[in-house]
Amino acid sequence: MNEHLEQPDRWPALDLRSLALLRIACAVICVFDIANRAFALRAQYTSEGVLPLRNYLWQPDMGWRIWSVYYLGDSPFFVGCLFALTVSVALALAAGYRTAWASLGLWVMLLSLHHRNILVINGGDHYLRMLVFWGIFLPWGARFSWDAAASRAKGDPPSNPTSFPAGAAYLIQICIVYLSNALYKSGPAWKSDGTAIHQALGLADIGNGVAQKLLGLGSLLVPATFAVWYFELLIPLALLLPFPRLRLTGVAALAAFHLGILATMRVELFSIVSIIALLGLVPSLTWDTARGNTLQAHLNSCFTKLHLRLPNLPLTTTTTPAVFGKLRQGFVLLATLFVVFQSTHDYLTDDRWKDHFVSGRALGLYVKWAMFAPGPPNDSWQSAPAVTASGRQIDLLTSRPPSMSKLKTTIAYERAGRWKSYRSGIQSGNFGSNAQAYLDFLVKRWDATQPADPITNATYQSHSETSTRGYRLPQVKTRVEAFYFKPTES
Amino acid sequence: VKRFVLAWILGVACLALSGCDQGEYLINRGNHAFYQGKLTEAENDYQQAANYPKTQAAALYNSSRVAAALGNEDRSLDYLNRSLAVEPLDPQALLDRGDLLTGRGQAALAESDFLAAIKAQPSLGEAWLGLARVKAAQGLGQEALASLARAAADSDTRGEALLLRGRWLRQNNDPKAALQDLESASQTLPYSAELSFEQARAYRALNDPREAIRRFRQGLNLDPGNPQAQKELAETLAEIGEAAAPAKATSR
Numbered sequence: 001m002n003e004h005l006e007q008p009d010r011w012p013a014l015d016l017r018s019l020a021l022l023r024i025a026c027a028v029i030c031v032f033d034i035a036n037r038a039f040a041l042r043a044q045y046t047s048e049g050v051l052p053l054r055n056y057l058w059q060p061d062m063g064w065r066i067w068s069v070y071y072l073g074d075s076p077f078f079v080g081c082l083f084a085l086t087v088s089v090a091l092a093l094a095a096g097y098r099t100a101w102a103s104l105g106l107w108v109m110l111l112s113l114h115h116r117n118i119l120v121i122n123g124g125d126h127y128l129r130m131l132v133f134w135g136i137f138l139p140w141g142a143r144f145s146w147d148a149a150a151s152r153a154k155g156d157p158p159s160n161p162t163s164f165p166a167g168a169a170y171l172i173q174i175c176i177v178y179l180s181n182a183l184y185k186s187g188p189a190w191k192s193d194g195t196a197i198h199q200a201l202g203l204a205d206i207g208n209g210v211a212q213k214l215l216g217l218g219s220l221l222v223p224a225t226f227a228v229w230y231f232e233l234l235i236p237l238a239l240l241l242p243f244p245r246l247r248l249t250g251v252a253a254l255a256a257f258h259l260g261i262l263a264t265m266r267v268e269l270f271s272i273v274s275i276i277a278l279l280g281l282v283p284s285l286t287w288d289t290a291r292g293n294t295l296q297a298h299l300n301s302c303f304t305k306l307h308l309r310l311p312n313l314p315l316t317t318t319t320t321p322a323v324f325g326k327l328r329q330g331f332v333l334l335a336t337l338f339v340v341f342q343s344t345h346d347y348l349t350d351d352r353w354k355d356h357f358v359s360g361r362a363l364g365l366y367v368k369w370a371m372f373a374p375g376p377p378n379d380s381w382q383s384a385p386a387v388t389a390s391g392r393q394i395d396l397l398t399s400r401p402p403s404m405s406k407l408k409t410t411i412a413y414e415r416a417g418r419w420k421s422y423r424s425g426i427q428s429g430n431f432g433s434n435a436q437a438y439l440d441f442l443v444k445r446w447d448a449t450q451p452a453d454p455i456t457n458a459t460y461q462s463h464s465e466t467s468t469r470g471y472r473l474p475q476v477k478t479r480v481e482a483f484y485f486k487p488t489e490s
Numbered sequence: 491v492k493r494f495v496l497a498w499i500l501g502v503a504c505l506a507l508s509g510c511d512q513g514e515y516l517i518n519r520g521n522h523a524f525y526q527g528k529l530t531e532a533e534n535d536y537q538q539a540a541n542y543p544k545t546q547a548a549a550l551y552n553s554s555r556v557a558a559a560l561g562n563e564d565r566s567l568d569y570l571n572r573s574l575a576v577e578p579l580d581p582q583a584l585l586d587r588g589d590l591l592t593g594r595g596q597a598a599l600a601e602s603d604f605l606a607a608i609k610a611q612p613s614l615g616e617a618w619l620g621l622a623r624v625k626a627a628q629g630l631g632q633e634a635l636a637s638l639a640r641a642a643a644d645s646d647t648r649g650e651a652l653l654l655r656g657r658w659l660r661q662n663n664d665p666k667a668a669l670q671d672l673e674s675a676s677q678t679l680p681y682s683a684e685l686s687f688e689q690a691r692a693y694r695a696l697n698d699p700r701e702a703i704r705r706f707r708q709g710l711n712l713d714p715g716n717p718q719a720q721k722e723l724a725e726t727l728a729e730i731g732e733a734a735a736p737a738k739a740t741s742r
Contacts, residue, residue: 218514
């Protein structure tokens with residue numbers, strides 16, 4: 001019997017070492033994510049930016065994002081402190097220090113952050129948050145952690161906490177991402193024309209240089225489209241069935257799939273989170289190899305050293321607080337049912353259920369996994385052409401002269417921070433009123449950096465292509481979403 | 491895992507080397523060049539892609555777009571004629587040729603193109619819009635209005651159709667009805683200078699010079715160099731005996 005299996009006699013029999021790797025990877029990604037968000041801390045989360053609390057809290061549809069610790073203040077100092085707190089909790093989770101509480105703390109901080117500015121979050125954020133949520137109930141601190149090292153130092157035998165049904169919930173969560181994606185991809189681009197991959201790779205703000213080259217494969221992308229759809233539909237089987245080799249094959253196939261996406265599309269966070277989500281599913285047979293043993297020994301030694309370096313920290317156990325008990329199991333079961341139901345309810349029921357999802361949404365459990373569904377959207381991009389006092393013409397989104405070329409425009413977009421999600425959120429139509437705030441912010445930022453040549457006139461424009469047939473160039477529709485005007489003094 | 495990754499890479503390589511369609515490759519390369527603004531490169535690729543039957547019509551159509559972007563109307567029209575000879579019911583090509591012919595004053599030919607586009611795709615708002623322009627130019631007001639009503643049913647062309655109908659109504663001495671259409675149009679065209687000017691003219695016709703002035707100024711914020719609007723604003727100001735005041739800074 002494998003001593004590292006979370007629950008040897010019960011499906012899904014996850015390996016505790018794999019779960020520990022999942023924990024460390026999730027925590028590290030959170031740290032990098034916060035670092036990326038910090039580039040736009042003032043602009044996106046404070047009173048000096050595009051969404052000050054005084055405006056944000058009065059927007060419609062606040063029902064499900066009713067709570068967030070970020071609602072307590074929006075000064076740059078306060079938000080900076082919350083960012084620092086999130087990083088600290090993430091580091092505690094990576095170290096496996098009081099793992100269950102660190103998991104809970106990180107989930108609260110992530111959900112608060114996501115509620116604070118919903119315009120800048122994307123599928124990767126939702127996925128990461130869901131992984132941390134299930135992590136609260138998973139025994140992912142039982143190996144490669146400060147907790148485990150402390151327990152060993154005390155002379156306790158390695159603990160094998162069982163976590164049913166959390167392990168199953170985590171596995172089902174991963175499967176539902178792919179199954180739901182396949183179900184929602186019901187448009188002709190996926191089902192009959194087979195043009196979905198061609199369209200998706202051609203999206204200017206998503207496809208990168210490699211994608212542009214792949215477009216040359218032409219009709220070969222048609223079978224690739226059908227292959228992707230069937231892959232998403234069937235891959236959950238490989239993960240769910242209790243055969244370690246099959247599961248390993250499924251994990252490797254999914255990792256390769258996401259590496260392919262990472263190499264061709266600018267959806268970095270989603271791809272990376274999707275790959276690390278698979279870490280917890282790596283079966284024991286991978287660890288029971290020479291390389292697996294070496295890695296295990298190395299990680300054990302690292303965490304033992306970490307424990308020795310922090311000798312004065314209070315000793316803790318790897319078990320989750322007793323207060324959860326049976327209630328915890330019941331809650332996990334309920335949450336799993338909710339996640340499965342809400343991900344597929346469009347196929348099972350009508351819209352009447354949506355009103356009952358508020359509580360699940362408030363906990364961040366309401367996520368619709370539907371990338372490029374029912375089909376890839378028509379391409380769209382944005383520009384903010386402006387004229388300065390000296391008559392210079394500039395696109396405020398790229399800081400270059402305005403261009404009619406979508407590739408020239410999108411390639412020059414600011415990549416740090418989360419402005420891509422923000423622009424898409426505005427263009428999707430649900431948050432159109434934020435376009436004016438964004439344009440005002442862009443003008444203010446320009447004027448602050450170029451006080452000698454301020455902006456006198458600017459517009460924020462959304463460009464969208466019409467759908468087209470074959471390889472014909474589509475028409476472009478331009479819509480002015482906001483404008484700014486300051487007369488020159490003469 | 492190693493074997494699987496190797497097989498995956500080999501699979502992709504085989505797919506790539508198995509010879510994708512040359513015409514598709516060329517037309518995609520042309521599209522990429524077009525999106526980068528490299529119009530000459532794009533046209534070269536399209537011309538080569540036009541040698542392959544599968545991509546001929548699309549390549550010729552795309553060539554017409556390049557020629558139009560380069561400002562060469564004659565060449566654009568020639569490419570459209572050739573594209574439509576290969577695929578006579580391509581609605582977008584018909585629409586583009588109809589627009590070109592309207593610009594050249596060849597109303598009858600343009601009309602037949604718009605009608606053919608409508609036959610191929612009855613919900614195509616732009617075709618109805620083009621037809622309305624032709625009818626209006628021919629002085630067939632009621633037929634133009636009927637076409638505009640169809641164009642307004644398409645969300646893509648609703649704003650423009652209402653703007654054109656509003657203008658027609660104002661010019662035909664019904665400024666009240668015109669204002670209704672123009673207000674509806676402002677929901678889909680919230681920052682259109684042309685719409686603001688048209689609203690101003692309608693208010694002027696309704697003897698509401700103050701609102702007209704406000705709309706003219708609103709439009710001039712968006713299109714500061716419009717001489718006709720500046721002239722009309724000055725006239726309206728003169729009507730109420732005011733001198734032109736400087737515009738105020740605004741962001742909405």
